[in-house]
Amino acid sequence: MLNLSPEAILASLPKLPAFPRIVTQILAVLDDDNASLSALVNHLQRDPVIAGRVLSAANASQFAHRTLGGVSSAVSFIGMRRVREIVLTTSMLDFSRNLRVPKFFWEHSLAVGICTHELAREFNLDEDRALVAGLLHDIGKLWMAYLHSQEEQKVEDILSSQPRPLCEVEREVFGMDHCAIGAIIARYWKLPEEIIEAIVEHHRPNRPDLGKLAAAVHVAEAICNGLDLPLRNDNQVIEISVPALQALEMDWNADMSDLLGRVDARFQHARALVQ
Missing domain, CATH: 1.10.3210.10 (Hypothetical protein af1432)
Incomplete structure (x- = not known):
């Protein structure tokens, strides 16, 4: 039996991959759509993987009658709620998978x-x-x-x-x-x-x-x-x-x-x- 203590767990946390900052940003600005949009746009510009998934989701939509080539047009097309969902899900799952x-x-x-x-x-x-x-x-x-x-x-x-x-x-x-x-x-x-x-x-x-x-x-x-x-x-x-x-x-x-x-x-x- 390990007999873990809260102090031992806290001391171990720096060994984990960094928690996705975008998650706490979104949670902090839920009531401010403009701030939320700014945080998301900044994150998407720095993260081509998430940006690609946003584009993929937009182009896979049943309402997409043409290929969307840019992140900003994809955000406008599928809406902030769907973009937040993709960013949150992708960030958290990448974090989980980084734990191997x-x-x-x-x-x-x-x-x-x-x-x-x-x-x-x-x-x-x-x-x-x-x-x-x-x-x-x-x-x-x-x-x-x-x-x-x-x-x-x-x-x-x-x-x-x-x-x-x-x-x-x-x-x-x-x-x-x-x-x-x-x-x-x-x-x-x-x-x-x-x-x-x-x-x-x-x-x-x-x-x-x-x-x-x-x-x-x-x-x-x-x-x-x-x-x-x-x-x-x-x-x-x-x-x-x-x-x-x-x-x-x-x-x-x-x-x-x-x-x-x-x-x-x-x-x-x-x-x-x-x-």
Whole structure:
């Protein structure tokens, strides 16, 4: 057992790749469209990979009747909301993949980010924060896999032979679960408290005062595992928390075929876009 401490985790964070500055810029200027546009344009001018993905998304649109050759025209064509989504997703997934962890980790983060984003649209949450919260909900697991791969593999081995709650096994092996580790990392990055709560509580969503964003991430992870996004033999379909559904005012028995279809289609498209 590692018996990790918050101080040890904080001391290890400089070993991680740099957190994408554009993510915190977007989160800081959500209420200022002009500032948001300026931050995005500056970032796109410096990052040809993201610029190329914005162009690709614009040219792939069903409404594109001609090839768009410049970033500014692409931004005007697909709109700020879609550009922010592409920039946030691309930045966070590139960060995850720079950690050199198995492909499943960043694909799972992508799926939960997209599903949380769709739930935000359905239940009147901030869409950018929802996307970031979903993409980052397992940042603690990424830290585990990057810095302590042997112990992370031990967790996987235990779970494959003994079906038990993930966080319980992590606490046995690490002395702390990925939710608690993720919260320490998110606070170090100065992310909004609403996102930190989602990282901490997505496996423990039974508080009666649970925030809507934390509830959305919990529900999104359950939906993605149920849809096998991404496909893995040991996907665990977690029990849906009643307080989480109540926080979202969501009827689990309602027809969700449209929502599930959008999540599946967007995941397949986004995965192809960032390959």
